[in-house]
Amino acid sequence: MVGTADDGVIRDPNNAANTCVAQVVNSSGVVTTQANRTGCFGGTNVALRNIIPTNRITVDGAAIANVYRTASGIAASFTNSPIANNATFQQPNPLDYREDIFRLDYRFNEKHNVYGRYIHDKNVLIDPFGTFINSQLPTSPSNRLRPGTSIQVSHTWLVTPTFINEAKITGAWVAQRIPPAGDLWKRETYGFQYQQLFTGGGRFENSIPDTTITGFASFAGAARQLLSPTTDITTSDTITYTRGSHTFKTGVSITRNRIDQNARTTYAGNVDFSTGSNTRTTGNALADALLGNFRTYSEQALDPLGFFRFTQYEAFGADSWRVNRKLSLEMGMRYQYGLPIYTQANNLANFDPSLYNPAQAVTVLPNGTIDPTRGGNRFNGLIRAGNGVPPEELGRVPGGGSATVLAVPAGAPRGLYSPHHYFMPRVGFAFSPFDDNKTAIRGGFGMYYDRVEGNLIFPSLSNPPYAPSAQFTNANLTNISGGASVIAPWAQVNAVDPNLDNPYTMSYSLSVQRELPYGIFAEAAYVGNLGRHLIRQPDINQASFEVLRANIALPAAQRSDVNALRPFKGFSAIRMRLSDSTSNYHGLQLYAAKRKGDLLMTVGYTWSKVLTDASGFNDNPEDPFNRKFNYGPATFDRRHIFAATYTYRIKLFSRTSGFVKHMLDGYEISGITRLQSGPNETVVANTALGSRRADCSDSPIPNTFNITGFVNKEFDGVFYAQAPDSRRGTCGVGTMPSAGSQTWDFSLRRRIALNERFNLQLQADLSNAFNRANFRTLESNHNTAAFGTYSTTSPPRNIQFGLKFTF
Numbered sequence: 001m002v003g004t005a006d007d008g009v010i011r012d013p014n015n016a017a018n019t020c021v022a023q024v025v026n027s028s029g030v031v032t033t034q035a036n037r038t039g040c041f042g043g044t045n046v047a048l049r050n051i052i053p054t055n056r057i058t059v060d061g062a063a064i065a066n067v068y069r070t071a072s073g074i075a076a077s078f079t080n081s082p083i084a085n086n087a088t089f090q091q092p093n094p095l096d097y098r099e100d101i102f103r104l105d106y107r108f109n110e111k112h113n114v115y116g117r118y119i120h121d122k123n124v125l126i127d128p129f130g131t132f133i134n135s136q137l138p139t140s141p142s143n144r145l146r147p148g149t150s151i152q153v154s155h156t157w158l159v160t161p162t163f164i165n166e167a168k169i170t171g172a173w174v175a176q177r178i179p180p181a182g183d184l185w186k187r188e189t190y191g192f193q194y195q196q197l198f199t200g201g202g203r204f205e206n207s208i209p210d211t212t213i214t215g216f217a218s219f220a221g222a223a224r225q226l227l228s229p230t231t232d233i234t235t236s237d238t239i240t241y242t243r244g245s246h247t248f249k250t251g252v253s254i255t256r257n258r259i260d261q262n263a264r265t266t267y268a269g270n271v272d273f274s275t276g277s278n279t280r281t282t283g284n285a286l287a288d289a290l291l292g293n294f295r296t297y298s299e300q301a302l303d304p305l306g307f308f309r310f311t312q313y314e315a316f317g318a319d320s321w322r323v324n325r326k327l328s329l330e331m332g333m334r335y336q337y338g339l340p341i342y343t344q345a346n347n348l349a350n351f352d353p354s355l356y357n358p359a360q361a362v363t364v365l366p367n368g369t370i371d372p373t374r375g376g377n378r379f380n381g382l383i384r385a386g387n388g389v390p391p392e393e394l395g396r397v398p399g400g401g402s403a404t405v406l407a408v409p410a411g412a413p414r415g416l417y418s419p420h421h422y423f424m425p426r427v428g429f430a431f432s433p434f435d436d437n438k439t440a441i442r443g444g445f446g447m448y449y450d451r452v453e454g455n456l457i458f459p460s461l462s463n464p465p466y467a468p469s470a471q472f473t474n475a476n477l478t479n480i481s482g483g484a485s486v487i488a489p490w491a492q493v494n495a496v497d498p499n500l501d502n503p504y505t506m507s508y509s510l511s512v513q514r515e516l517p518y519g520i521f522a523e524a525a526y527v528g529n530l531g532r533h534l535i536r537q538p539d540i541n542q543a544s545f546e547v548l549r550a551n552i553a554l555p556a557a558q559r560s561d562v563n564a565l566r567p568f569k570g571f572s573a574i575r576m577r578l579s580d581s582t583s584n585y586h587g588l589q590l591y592a593a594k595r596k597g598d599l600l601m602t603v604g605y606t607w608s609k610v611l612t613d614a615s616g617f618n619d620n621p622e623d624p625f626n627r628k629f630n631y632g633p634a635t636f637d638r639r640h641i642f643a644a645t646y647t648y649r650i651k652l653f654s655r656t657s658g659f660v661k662h663m664l665d666g667y668e669i670s671g672i673t674r675l676q677s678g679p680n681e682t683v684v685a686n687t688a689l690g691s692r693r694a695d696c697s698d699s700p701i702p703n704t705f706n707i708t709g710f711v712n713k714e715f716d717g718v719f720y721a722q723a724p725d726s727r728r729g730t731c732g733v734g735t736m737p738s739a740g741s742q743t744w745d746f747s748l749r750r751r752i753a754l755n756e757r758f759n760l761q762l763q764a765d766l767s768n769a770f771n772r773a774n775f776r777t778l779e780s781n782h783n784t785a786a787f788g789t790y791s792t793t794s795p796p797r798n799i800q801f802g803l804k805f806t807f
Contacts, residue, residue: 052290059193060477061290064211066190067219071137087217089138091128098122111158119150126181130220137219139208140185148174162242172232180204180222194292194477197470201267202303203227209269214276214285223268223303228261247320252313257341259308259454263461265300265469270491271477272296276690277562279474292477298491298572300469302398306461307344308454310415313337318426330428336449338422338502340415341457345393346386347400349408349463350416351495351574353540356381361569368473368561370487370570378487378570379465384410397466405465416457417500422449424504438515445508452502455617456535456577459494471572473561489563495540495576503579506530511589519596524589527608531583536614538624541566541574545623545689549725552688575620581627583612583634601646608641610634622692623728632733633680640740642675671746678741678778680734685722685782693729694782695721715788722782738778741794744769763802771797 057065072078076090099121106114123146130140154168183189187206199205207221238251273289275281280293288294318332342348362376370378388410389400399405413419428444461467469491475482511525543551543565551559563572587608594601613627615635623629647670654665685694695701697719703710705724712719716737723729746769752760768774775790 052287057290058292058476058478059191061292063187063190063192063208064213064289067137067139067208067211068216070184070190071139071217071219074138089129091138091141092126093128094126096122096124113156115152115154115156117150117152120148122147130180130185130222130225137217138184139219140222140225141181142178142222142225143181145177145179146174148172164240165237166240167235167237169235170233172230174230176226176228176230178226180207180225185222194480196269197299197480198267198301198468201301202262202265205268207268209271210266211289212272212274213289214274216286221268223266224264226262226264227305228259231258232256245322248318249320250315250317252315255312255314257308257310257312259306259341261306261308261454261458261461263304263306263459263467265303265462265467266298266491267300267303269297269299276688277474277559279556280476294473294475294477296471296473297475297477297480298469298471300462300467300491302467304347304398304461304467305396306347306458307396308341308457309344310339310341312339312451326432328430330426330444332426334424334426336422336424337419338449338451339419340413340417340452341454342385342414343461345389345397345400346384346410346414347389347393347397347466348385348412348414348416348457348460349382349466350385350412350460350498351381351463351493351568351571351576352383352412352498353381353568354498355383356568364489364561364564364566364569366560366564368489368563370489372487376570378490379408380570381568382408382464383412384408384465385412385416386410386414400466402465404468408465412498416460416496417498420502422502422504424449440513441511442513443508443510445506447504447506449502449504452500452535453617456496459575460496463493463495464490471563473563489570489572492573492575493571495574497576497578500535500577501533501579503531503533503535506532519594521593521595523591525591527585527587527589529583529585531581531585531612533579534581534583534612534614535577535579535617536581536619536621537575537577537617538620539573540576540624541568541571542624543567545728548689552725581612581614581619583610583614585610598649598651599646600648601644603644604642606641607639608637609639610637629728630733632682632735635679635734637680637734638676638678640675640677642673644673646671646673666750666752668749668751669746670749671744673744675742676740678738681736681738681778681780682733683720683731683736683780683782685720685729687722688725691781692723694731695723695729696731696735711782713782713787720782720787736778736780739775739790741774741776742772743767743774743794744772757807759806761802761804761806763804765800765802767798768794768796 071089072087074089074091075087077088079086099119102118104114104116106116108114123144125144125146126141127144128138128141130138130142150170150172152168152170154166157165157167159165185204185207187193187208190208192208196205202223204222204225207223208219210218210220210223212218232255234253234255236251236253238249241248272295273285273293274295275283275285275288276295278288278293278295280291281288281295282291282293314334314336316332316334318330321329321331323329357377357380360377360380362378362380363371363374365371370376384405388406389397394400424447426444426446428446429442431441433439433441462469470481471488471491472480472482472486473488507527507529509525509527511523513521513523515521543562544567547565548562551565566572568574585608587606589608590605592603611632612634613631614621619630621630647668650665650667650669652664653661656665683694683696684691698717700712700719701721703721705726707722707724710722712721714720718735720731720736746766747763749761749763752762754760773796774794775792776794777790777792779786779789779791781787
């Protein structure tokens with residue numbers, strides 16, 4: 001956390017006794033080293049401390065310091081040391097929840113039954129850290145309002161004893177709104193005064209900007225708060241027909257979904273303070289922030305609203321065939337028509353690399369701005385959805401019929417990629433090889449297609465021309481555009497591959513099950529999953545490694561801004577959803593259960609491995625064009641997992657009577673034990689070319705490249721070091737194993753029968769009963785002082801008591 005004193009020193013507001021070496025920024029912006037000063041304070045990865053004369057700290061720089069000062073004032077704990085994660089926040093998180101359920105079952109006669117259910121709930125939650133915002137400081141608490149209603153009605157018709165029809169309709173309405181709470185999200189709370197590039201862009205125009213300072217906690221305001229009322233209606237009909245040894249099932253379902261959601265753009269500003277490629281840097285990102293010297297600043301003109309819709313059609317057919325008393329077969333096929341989500345107003349635009357014409361490219365100057373005198377098409381490669389905004393929708397789309405919007409050609413699929421027909425076969429068998437019927441061999445295979453989630457297309461609302469944006473580099477908050485009428489490349493564009501395909505999984509398994517004496521059941525299984533067409537989101541407009549390397553080799557004054565080096569000119573990052581990733585899972589699963597007696601228990605062990613080149617939907621790898629380079633253990637891979645559950649009915653005093661039986665009989669104890677290995681982290685290091693994969697070796701790595709600040713760091717027998725600028729790092733994905741976890745949860749219950757109608761149950765629950773410290777979040781950035789250490793732990797022991805009265 002940071003405070004500023006009258007002399008301009010970056011101080012810890014809680015302790016002025018700390019001594020450190022400092023940097024002084026003179027009136028010309030030159031950084032010089034000064035003798036030790038007291039009260040200096042910094043963040044991660046800071047070797048020297050900046051001392052800035054008070055008259056050089058800008059109003060907005062002081063406002064940024066005020067954010068940290070406010071945050072440190074409400075921290076639950078604070079460590080007065082310049083290390084990562086030196087503050088812990090534990091703010092109130094009140095929840096007001098109510099749910100009302102009404103159910104009706106009515107039987108007209110032997111052939112007709114009707115079932116109905118109505119649910120209404122209200123969920124009001126105050127989130128002290130904001131919602132859906134990657135903020136590390138509690139500067140934008142939000143008030144989540146989520147009232148919802150669900151209605152379901154079904155009718156079952158027994159046409160004949162072998163022919164059954166079930167029809168069902170379900171409607172769900174969720175009015176999700178997340179406005180900010182309190183004043184911590186407002187500019188005036190901290191004193192921000194810089195002039196925003198656009199006005200009137202969104203609901204919370206006076207929000208503080210999203211702010212990132214290298215080596216320090218980031219913070220965000222309220223501009224990206226969610227507005228998302230949703231309606232979902234599904235109708236289905238299923239027929240079951242039995243004939244001889246076959247049971248046939250077939251059915252259809254139709255789902256209609258509508259979501260009116262805002263784009264959640266950064267219309268309040270998005271500012272980054274970092275030293276790399278910043279021509280105005282002091283060498284310390286926090287000092288840059290106090291001076292107002294940003295590396296990049298971007299802002300969007302408005303926060304559009306998308307009226308998203310989709311209809312999904314599905315059908316299936318299946319046959320359960322009992323071939324004989326030892327063998328059963330399951331065969332089926334499922335069909336899905338994958339219609340993408342689209343907007344009713346067609347107010348979406350996409351970037352299609354095949355439409356980008358280099359001959360129409362704008363000219364991006366070395367400073368990252370566009371030279372308008374050289375011509376070019378600023379919308380080069382962009383295409384609007386459908387036939388453009390329909391006339392009846394123009395009132396809901398600001399500027400939807402403007403000349404700027406019409407300058408972008410229309411014709412993209414309404415959902416930005418084409419719909420597809422999907423067929424998913426399934427087959428399985430169960431075989432009992434022995435006459436005692438205590439052993440079963442089971443196997444199966446199936447294909448399963450995903451329904452692509454809305455977050456694939458929601459961000460496209462923020463694309464130009466419907467949501468104009470501006471981005472500037474290496475300037476000051478007091479004059480973001482640098483005082484000149486300049487044109488900057490578009491801020492980040494979110495794109496979807498026009499040839500996108502739905503992800504699917506091929507699952508298969510083979511298991512042997514056996515019933516053992518004493519009520520014990522055992523199973524051993526091999527399970528595999530192959531994921532194909534998995535979605536990732538790389539920046540396809542990254543400058544190549546070779547281009548960046550050549551640029552960084554130039555003298556600082558001759559280096560070009562990264563936006564001048566990108567292949568698609570006039571754009572900054574283009575985050576495109578691609579469906580070209582794969583994954584594979586192979587696992588040995590062992591399971592046993594004791595189902596009889598006073599002691600009931602289950603035991604399971606899984607030994608598995610998950611390898612992939614994209615662990616998540618939003619993956620943006622270091623080298624997006626080399627999937628092999630990104631292949632390795634998934635972030636969610638857990639190599640070993642052991643889980644046991646147990647319940648014991650204490651019968652020791654069951655045959656006693658009187659006071660002893662009344663006080664000590666009828667108890668039951670149960671528990672859950674879970675042991676699992678930890679995830680594998682990928683080690684990175686900060687370099688002149690940005691954060692990249694580090695080098696690793698079984699022995700110390702020599703500094704043959706003369707890298708400034710080169711340091712070997714050892715963890716778990718492996719040595720890590722910063723990779724040179726001449727090549728990629730040698731470390732693979734997930735080479736740094738982290739600690740596993742071990743939890744023991746217990747519950748003690750006793751049921752007391754007061755009489756035939758009334759019962760009382762007493763219960764005590766212990767979570768993490770032995771208060772074990774399960775460490776999490778292993779620091780894998782080689783450049784940080786906290787490298788190889790853990791910053792968080794799982795929740796400590798928690799004890800709760802309950803009393804239930806039933807009648």
